[in-house]
Amino acid sequence: MRDMDETRVRQELFELVRDVDVAPGLERRTIKRVRRQRVLNATLSVVVAVGLIAGVAIGASSVLSTDRTPTIGGGGETPLPSVGVRPFQGIWPETDATGLADTQAQVDDGHQPLRADPVGTAQLLAVNVFGWPPGEFGADHVDVREDRATVTVVNPTFGDPVPPITVELAQLGRTGPNGVWSVTGVSSPLIEVNRIGALHDDSFTVAGRLAETLLDPTRVADSWAPTGISVEIVTGLSPDSAVSGDILPLAETWGWTTPPLNEPAVLWIEIVDDRGRALGATAIPLPTPFEQVPEPTPSASVSEPSPVQPPPVDVTAVPPATAETARLIYDGVLALDFKLLASLLDPNTFVHNADDGSNPIPGWRDDPTVLDAIPAILTLPPTAPLEIEGYGTLYLWPYLVDSDFTNLTDRERQDLAFLGFSGRDIDIMVEQDHYLGPRLAIDADGMWRNYITGGE
């Protein structure tokens, strides 16, 4: 071995690993972790919106209240926007009075007879919006009261786990036998919208929960499989009028942020299956313009705090330099101000997911969703100071990093739920005896030292 040439090195290296093989059970453990990680990724991808909305809606201090836990119920009971300007109540097909007048003229000329019938209009919605093939579904319940109607449409091919979708309709122009019916609301027990509103002047956020039955593989039938949550803001009739939209991964809690509009629009949220059909749908007319959402007056209920103030970063009991960095990280992430974020860390020593010693900023710039979890975790307290050799005193957010998962307190469980983790996710962490979610560290001098989105 003294005479080390390349050929000899090759031989030695191959000899060294001659009997190295995959350990028994490694495949099972690895695949299990992969599947679990996918669950966590799906959850983490919506953490920030849920956290922010929870903070905006009820204040950081009341986030931990068990009263916050929503129940899956009819969409009509969700806290829909109650402020703003929306002159036309229709959300489909027409979204303004001019469009409705045009349709009424066509109906008067003998065209579009289904539009003069609430059930017919609901069926058109099912075909054109829900993607249900004609003949595959029916109207389960019809309640017509003068110029208002409620129709539930059901697709029997989905089976019991998928309940009917409720369609609210109204005659918004002419009333009576030949008046055109318009859809004014759509809701499904599968989708709950917890909160919707303007987060800042430059962003609009919606967040909610899905029924657990959709996430339970044992309840999913062979004939359908949910693949994602479609969220879209639509301003008109055609598909081109979808001004923004996304497909979110399936998760018990979800959230979505988009730039606000200054024109009437409708938010459509659908759970779509692998054939593009809607298993559940909710449509919400949006107040416009969002910037006009008023802040509460002093006489407003304490349960309705300002919708424009972000939750405070929890910097209690940390040094001033650490606190300042935490606040700047929070602000930088919300604003996606990468210049600011870069100024808070040393790329040569910063630890992040890439694990390759590289500067994290380019990667974050390419995929800023990596940062989504940060505002939420900064609203929780940090750990007690930790002395790490070579790194000095570190404060890790959230404090759950240092929790004893074999003996979780109610508060810790509530905080994990606040971060968006389902009961199943928490069980996994208990099993692993580790916090597996996102965490970051800031040292006592205010240097941002790491950010890991998940894992052990």
Add this chain to the structure above:
Amino acid sequence: MVVTAERPRTERSDGGRLEELFRVHAPEATRLAFLLTGERALAEDLVQDAFVKLLGRFRDLRNPDAFWWYLRRTIVNLSRSQFRRRKVERAWLATQRPEAAAPGPDLGERDRMRRALMTLRPEQRAAIVLRYYEDLSEADTAEALGIPIGTVKSTVSRGMDRLREELSRDA
């Protein structure tokens, strides 16, 4: 509104693909990780971490057919950073839950090579393993390590010098 956006693939659509990828690539990944870490238990952890990291986001890979390329690069990156990461994140945990670092059975002559490899700096070890075990060109090694070709040459050269020195000392 018509839902026409691209649908994300789900777990249900994997159809055993995860298991297949693991079975095809795990043996070679384990051997590579062992060469880079010198410890079987650590190699297992590293392979597991790499698969989790990669398969967890497999749908996002630009070229899933190049899975081994991604996996190899991930393993190398993880191995290079493991000590730094542990310092930051787990040093204090390790004191609470010490884990035995079992190097594996005594392999005699082979163990001398293993120990010699472990004296190299992580980037030297990675460069030598990629060049002479994975049989990558200098250019491919540079790409895998994310460093210039010139740096690969100098790193391999210094690593080889160090290997000779260590093995001659052992002899």
